[in-house]
Amino acid sequence: MKMKTMIETLKKATRELHEQVEQENLARFIMDYSIDEATYKLLLLQNYVAYKTTEEEIARHLPFYEGKKHQELAKDLEQLNVPVSLHSFEGDFRCQTRPQAYGAAYVVEGSALGGMVLARNVTRCEKLSHINSHHFFNGDQNNITAWKKFKEELSLQEFSEEEKEQATQMAKATFRYFRKVFQTGFSVAAVK
Template identity: 40%
Template sequence: MMLHKLRSATEQLHRDLEKDNLANKIMDHSINLNEYKLLLTQNYLAYAIVEPFLERYLEYYRADKSDRLKTDLLSMDSPIPKVELWLDFSCNNLTEAIGAAYVVEGSAMGGLMIGKNIPDCNSLENIPPQKFYSGKREDIQGFQNFQKLLRSKEFSEEEKDMAAKKAVETFELFGKAYCLQLQQL
């Protein structure tokens, strides 16, 4: 099963990424406004790089996560970094796009929980309503569509390996984005 292959190939990367992410400060309500803006900027970079490939290869995919992040950043007068100057990433076929989509769509599940905790962060009480970390259930619709896609196809072992490799690469891209500080952008 493709989902099992993706999960097992990225399990440690997923844990490592969650451990050192600024989103933890939302979960424990200790984040400050500048850290939150940095988290949005880091996410914007990663999503803006990956989403065009998902939209190209996945019929159901609508590239809106980077747009929502951009809207949130602009609503707080934060600059939008130039994505094309940043990281090299590509998907060359549907199978690679499935691997990348596993990371992008799966992140919506965590984003739902993060969004529900934003109102409890005192330092974020004056921000406008958020589009990316909105805490709304409809934000996980993409993951549901992704699961339908996986159930509708049979995958060879070679395809499973290719998708898992791209999922790992996508997690690594997100990891690089989460290491950036604003002065580097």
Template identity: 40%
Template sequence: MLNSLREATERLHRELEKENLANKITDHSISLEEYKLLMLQNHVAYSVVEDQLFKILDIYSPSKTQLIEEDLKSLNLEPVTCGHIRFEIFNKAEAMGAAYVILGSAMGGFIIGREMKNCESLKDLPGQQFYSEDREGVKNWNNFTKTLKNASFTEEEVQMAQQKAIETFQIFSIAYKTEVPVY
């Protein structure tokens, strides 16, 4: 399952990394306004997916949405949602595909968290929860991959998981193209 999810989403993953503002953190060129926009866009994507994911799986805590909301509060921003984004998870196989994307983001989030201190425009922010050097997200990812490796899935379940992982990446792509007001 793990390898099939990786192969099915590899291209989308690379494209998504290019099209969102997080790369401006890794090259240290992000402005505070861009960071705020990125966090609002993250909230859109993670809240849509996690809302559905938690209906099927109880796999980790705290949720990425909760961490983003804490950061938004520290930035004096209100969380936003986008009612035009439709996403549903109907079974455990689909949930595994969505969780692959959500939990897999911990690795990038850890790296981005390390780079934030090198961004001049972000140096005065209070400690951030979502992009941080906390290893809890990495531990959740490692536990998830062990679960995938130790479970057996039918070919149909693997295909459902792949499709939902692809749809999850597409949700992120939509969110990162969404213009949300930064007040």
């Protein structure tokens, strides 16, 4: 029997968590085009907190890693006058080992796939039609290129059974972390 690749293992282990996040998070209102500006702002801020904390932590362990999604989110927030803040989540996300960082990066980079669908839909949301540019939901093909490169990089790694388990557990923990941040109602009051 052929051994499962690391990607296959991670995908299978997180399938249910992905479904939960997909069903619960505010992006579902982009999927049905009903989102309004206040909800969009909260969605952007939740994503900013989740990506900034995870991308910086992953980069501490993986030198090649350039997590830049939080920078695009910061641009969106600035454009809408929402103060950029990590609120209570500063330092809340931690990886201890390289395999753990790979597991977390799988989640953060793989999210680009859903991001492409959301980018297409966001331009069709009537209540956001006054927003000229979406930086995070940009639909740029580079997001997919980065995901493919990451998968290649991951496939070159040799992990022991113990390390595979570490990566898998961290991928699950990363989904749970995103879920927790997505359940938080931050203030999105505009700066005067």
